[in-house]
Amino acid sequence: MTAKFRLRMATQTGEKYARDEGYRSFPVRPMDIARKHGILVEKKPPDMKGISGALIFAEPNPIIIYSTEHSNEGFENFSVAHELGHYFLPGHPEEILKGGGAHMSRAGFSEGDSSIELEADHFASGLLMPDYLVREALGSGQVGLEGIRSMAGVAGASLTAAAIRAAECAEFPLCIIVSEGQSVRYAFPSPSFKNLGRNIFLRKGSAVADGSATAVFNGDLGNIAGGGHSVGECRLRDWFDTDRNPLLDEEVIGLGKYGLTLTVLSSEELVADPEDDDDDEEALAKSWTPRFAYDR
Ligand SMILES: [Zn+2]
CATH class of the missing domain: 3.30.450 (Beta-Lactamase)
Structure with a gap:
């Protein structure tokens, strides 16, 4: 499987979770999805610097930790959705368990250096902004930046992540x-x-x-x-x-x-x-x- 194909699959897996969880309008709420699957969601302790989120395969419940240091809801949603990607994407739990069962993520869409980081980012963007909701929002909104900004607002996503999805789905x-x-x-x-x-x-x-x-x-x-x-x-x-x-x-x-x-x-x-x-x-x-x- 080529890297490009794997990334497209990761986006589509995110979209599938949004659809299967019954989201028919924005916003998709990754924290609700995590809790529904028995995952504990916690804010990051202030001493863990430089980390946007983490997934820990603890007993009895896995834990997702997310950073609130940017005071930015879009960033927090994206971080939790990224960790959900590590939980749901094929091969990710195995790779994390092989490394000791705790995974730390650093932020930066499209700039991750490992393939699982990029895949988790693509999962997150598909989950938070599935194609069917993006098309609906763009189709009824203004063409251009204003339409993207309003979609970012309703989706609870960053402007950059919304812009990338808009270009992919418009x-x-x-x-x-x-x-x-x-x-x-x-x-x-x-x-x-x-x-x-x-x-x-x-x-x-x-x-x-x-x-x-x-x-x-x-x-x-x-x-x-x-x-x-x-x-x-x-x-x-x-x-x-x-x-x-x-x-x-x-x-x-x-x-x-x-x-x-x-x-x-x-x-x-x-x-x-x-x-x-x-x-x-x-x-x-x-x-x-x-x-x-x-x-x-
Ligand atoms: Zn990660």
Whole structure:
């Protein structure tokens, strides 16, 4: 099994638990799920530094410990959901028991160094934001950053985790880019965003689009630390080496103390409304499925 496939399975396992536990609306509550399965959930003692959570296979009940040091509900939910991943994912309990039965986790979506850490993060994001709830929230909300923020709010998730899930699940073109200074840390285009042109991807370390709202925003460190935001417009080719060049909205927000910036590329114009019979809407829908037809 490839690493990529294992991560997708981990996300889908998280989604399956959300569905099987009967969640039909946000928020999915990982602490309730843990307790239902006989797991004790406790706050981390203050002397355990640098750890976001832990899973301990104790008798008679396993214990999940989570950090409250960030005073952030999204972080706490994600930490508990991550530990639940270690409990439920195939192979994880065995690996933890082999190592003595206690597992300590360190935070950082997509930056874990071991495969079980990444898998547990993917489980957590699938559990807290299962595809069916994400699509429903995005479909009824605003396109772009505002829709992602409101989903993060109702899901009890961090803005970054919500943005990643939005890009994975959105049915309309949406791309999220996380940058640090003038360099891209990672980018996730939604499936239909990839169809806007050829070669829609950004490598880690690629330069932020020259002169873009993001580049200007990142030029002032105070923006990022203060959680400031900015809005602009860009063309697809400002960011990607591609054959098409539709106009996009570029929304930018500082992620606070982490020193990172989130950029959301989207466009109200590129969203097809399946219930709208209007000819223009239909033509627009056809024009970007599967390949965007305006070339400007
Ligand atoms: Zn872990």
